[in-house]
Every structure is written in structure tokens, then in C-alpha cells.
Amino acid sequence: MTTTDFKQTTISKDVSLTGVGLHTGNDVTLVFKPAPANHGYKFQRVDLEGQPVIEADANFVTDTKRGTTLDKNGVHINTCEHVLAALVGLEIDNCLIEIDNSEPPIMDGSSKFFIEALEKAGIDSLDENRKEYVVKDVISYRDEETGSEIILMPSDSYQVTTMVDFGTKVLGTQNATLEKLSDFKSEISDSRTFSFLHEIEMLLEHGLIKGGDLNNAIVYVDKELSSKTMENLKKAFNKDNVSVKPNGILDNLTLHYPNEAARHKLLDVIGDLALVGTRIRGKVIANKPGHYVNTQFAKKLSKLIKLEARNNVPKIDLNQEPLMDVVKIMEVLPHRPPFLLIDKIFELSDSHVIGCKNVTMNEQFFNGHFPGAPVMPGVLIVEAMAQTGGILVLSTVPDPENYLTFFMKMDNVKFKRKVSPGDTLIFKCDLITPIRRGICHMQAYAYANGVLCAEAELMAQISKVK
Structure with a gap:
């Protein structure tokens, strides 16, 4: 797109x-x-x-x-x-x-x-x-x-x-x-619109053309017009007489082209x-x-x-200078390790944001989530997508450090493949509707090593810290 x-x-x-x-x-x-x-x-x-x-x-x-x-x-x-x-x-x-x-x-x-x-x-x-x-x-x-x-x-x-x-x-x-x-x-x-006479006969017999007349459908006469059909057409179209023009269509209508x-x-x-x-x-x-x-x-x-x-994986050079590194991210998001789940932001506009996370064996959740076969929990992938989207919605206020972001809804959450230590996750969030009153409705995708691994429709709202 x-x-x-x-x-x-x-x-x-x-x-x-x-x-x-x-x-x-x-x-x-x-x-x-x-x-x-x-x-x-x-x-x-x-x-x-x-x-x-x-x-x-x-x-x-x-x-x-x-x-x-x-x-x-x-x-x-x-x-x-x-x-x-x-x-x-x-x-x-x-x-x-x-x-x-x-x-x-x-x-x-x-x-x-x-x-x-x-x-x-x-x-x-x-x-x-x-x-x-x-x-x-x-x-x-x-x-x-x-x-x-x-x-x-x-x-x-x-x-x-x-x-x-x-x-x-x-x-x-x-x-x-x-x-x-x-x-x-x-x-x-x-x-x-147009039809053939044999089709009109069938439609009339089954009562399926009750709003028709000779002014809203071209009728091509592809068979002999019997007297019975003639009477049915006159009754259906409320006409005193029905005839065939030289070009093979019923009368009361002239072709535009x-x-x-x-x-x-x-x-x-x-x-x-x-x-x-x-x-x-x-x-x-x-x-x-x-x-x-x-x-x-x-x-x-x-x-x-x-x-x-x-599957439209964002084309991001992971070695380029990011728009926001983890230090700048922490100036915007209230999250902190071990619950800060994004490392860099590469793109940020009025309607989308792209970020990434390098998944390492040092992640604390791997200590208890299948230690013998470590897999990143799906709920944390969704949370990482939401944090990426949080950057998008918090960019709309002048003092993001004074706001918290809360989930309102998750729909159509799908997980496509597992995420393991050593994978690089790229997150992309696109607005579905414009941000209004601090409510962000977005479509989020997560890609692991260039392959879609999760997607979700997310809604969140920012709230000022009292």
C-alpha cells in the first residue's frame, strides 16, 4: 500500500x-x-x-x-x-x-x-x-x-x-x-443496464423485476417476440404497445452509444x-x-x-543513526527495564511509527519461560508493539513525561511464529483513525528477522499524571 x-x-x-x-x-x-x-x-x-x-x-x-x-x-x-x-x-x-x-x-x-x-x-x-x-x-x-x-x-x-x-x-x-x-x-x-428478452421473460415469470420499465434497462430481443410475451411486457411495463426497433432492442429507448x-x-x-x-x-x-x-x-x-x-517488512537500516535511542525513549515512555521492551525508534510521523528491539538471552523472562527452549511470551510482543505505539501518541503532547499510556482494547491479535534469543524485532504501528482526545487506534505489526511474527489492532489512551 x-x-x-x-x-x-x-x-x-x-x-x-x-x-x-x-x-x-x-x-x-x-x-x-x-x-x-x-x-x-x-x-x-x-x-x-x-x-x-x-x-x-x-x-x-x-x-x-x-x-x-x-x-x-x-x-x-x-x-x-x-x-x-x-x-x-x-x-x-x-x-x-x-x-x-x-x-x-x-x-x-x-x-x-x-x-x-x-x-x-x-x-x-x-x-x-x-x-x-x-x-x-x-x-x-x-x-x-x-x-x-x-x-x-x-x-x-x-x-x-x-x-x-x-x-x-x-x-x-x-x-x-x-x-x-x-x-x-x-x-x-x-x-x-441491459438484458436479453429470454432473461426478461424468466424474471417476469418469477416476479423478480417489479421495478423495471423500458426506461431503466435496455432489452435486446434475441428471440421471436410471441404474442404472450408481448402482453406480459405491456402489463409489466405499463405500456399500451411494445415493439422491436430495427437495431434489435425494445422501443421507448434509444442507445446512448x-x-x-x-x-x-x-x-x-x-x-x-x-x-x-x-x-x-x-x-x-x-x-x-x-x-x-x-x-x-x-x-x-x-x-x-x-x-x-x-508481510510488508519496513525497509530499515538497523545500523543507521536512530531517530530515538533507548535514552531518548526513556525520556518519553515511563517504562524502565526489565519492562522497557523497545530499544530504538527509526521513523515517526503523524500517522505511523517504526521501532525495534534486539532480543537477547539476558531477557529476564527467559529465566522462567521455557528455560530449556526459550521463547518470548506473546503478550510481551503485544506490549512491545503497544510501547512503540505509545511513542506515536505521546508525540502529540508537549510534555510526554507527564503522561501514562493505558490499554483500552485489543482486537484481532494473531501470532505467526515464535521469537527466540538472537532475533531482531521490528515494530510498525499505523493509525487506523486520527488521534483524538489522546485516544490512539492503530494497526500494529511485529517482524522477527524479516518475517511477520505478530499483529494486532490496538487502542490506547494517554492520561496525565496527577
């Missing part, structure tokens, strides 16, 4: 849209709300008890048959991709999306109206710098059953190319490319890959993309990013 020179963004004020869900037909109101740095995209079901929040996370995807569905603890968000594509397309990093039903309004089947609402709300910069995943090697995912494939390769910017081929006369091979996100609004956002289908598939790719949870610097090539392959790739990429973050 790379920290860029650009600031994170959110919207300036609340803005809402109303409409119906494509598949449910339910009336729904969606409200975009500003969110703090590092919040990302989250949905909130305000119609349910407790108003549960669902993160836009690929790991919560449970269904991709008729759009991308998120499910967290039994709470659903259906067809989330068009909303997320609009946020990514306007390079908005943080937003809370309130919704009073399970499905966002379909609007015209594109991201156009979401783009317009977000621009009406305005975009603000936040204090935190933007982070992005820089692609260094080719990453791919292929669905052997369908032949659909997504490839992500290194590039100087986020680019997407889609190639579709449905093997029908009415809709042949199409391509679409987005060279830069700033073109999303003008070139991609108004591309509408000859390759609108490929452009909408590109829109879907951007929306689905938003579920990775971080910005991407790389080029996506999607061959016959669909929500299943998109979200499977998003899950794979999300896992790779987290793995790289955990």
Missing part, C-alpha cells in the same frame, strides 16, 4: 435520491452522507432496528445472479454496484450511504443520477493522505466454466478495458475503455472492484466480465493486498 500526496475526499453535505428498486419494485430513498478519513464506503439500513451498517467489502458478497448483493449478519444490500461506481468515478474516498430498503433505486439503470446528486453535494478534501494499491505484478482470475477472465497489470493510473461477446446476432462483440477516472462521468456513467453494453459492463467492473476497499493503480482488462467474476477477483485482490500489508 502506498500513501500518495493527494488528500482523501468526502462529500460536503447530505444529498438524497428516491426511486424504486429494479428487482423488488419497492420505493426507496438513498442518502449520501459525508464520512471521515479512512471510513471508505459503507451502507446503512435505516429501515431496520439498530440501523445496521454494512461495509462495501468483497468478503460480504453472497449473490451475483442479478447484480451484486452484500450480506452481513443477515442484512442485505442488493444491486450496490451502480452507486459504488459513481463514488469511484468522482474519486470520492469516503461516504456513508443511508438506504431505507434492501436495494438502491435503479433510476435509469446507470450511474448518471448518482453522479449528479454527488456533484450537487460537492466534494471536500480531508486531512489524511490518500492510499492506493500499486500493482507491481500481473494478477488474474479466470472462471473456467464461462471463460470470463479479469487481468490486472501495472500502469501509471487506474484504467479499465472491457470486452464482451454474448454470441448473439443482436449483440455481438463490443469493447470499451476508460483511460482515466476523470472521463467516467462523460463516457461511462450514463451507460444503462453503439457499444453501450460494453460501457455498462465497464461501469459494473468499477463498481464491483470498489469492494476491494482501496484505490487501485493499475490497468484492468476484463474479458466477458460479470458480477461473479468481478467479485471473485475483488476477493482475491483484497486478500493479496492484506497479505502484502502484513
